[in-house]
Amino acid sequence: MSTPLDDTQLYDITAAMKQLKLSRSVIYELIRTGRLPSVKEGRARRFTANGLREYIALLEKEAQEVA
Template sequence: MTLALPERSMSVEPIFYKVSDAERVLRLSRTVIYGLIRTGRLRTVKEGRARLIPASAIHEYAALLEREAGEKK
């Protein structure tokens, strides 16, 4: 008898992103990401020495950009 293993190819969004991952997701440079963190436009958390960006913070930043774009019209 063989057991079927669950497929691992399902895409699951991470809960936290490393800065290097956020660079790819947001398509921004490391310098820009740290600038956004420094100015408070991109929220982060620390776990030990690691600086992590919650997925919710990336969504909040995208919503902020959309609001700002709407205000400029």
């Protein structure tokens, strides 16, 4: 990850894109499919540090299953 995640902060789409190094459309697809947990703040989507970590853990688990 580019910078350490702060557990007291909510991350917006742009910050999640930078942390995960994924495009905006991929982030929205992950939200839609439920693979990337998010919360709604008004009309905006936000991500917790734990939610981003859960997604990374999911990727690691899937990689181990394939190997």
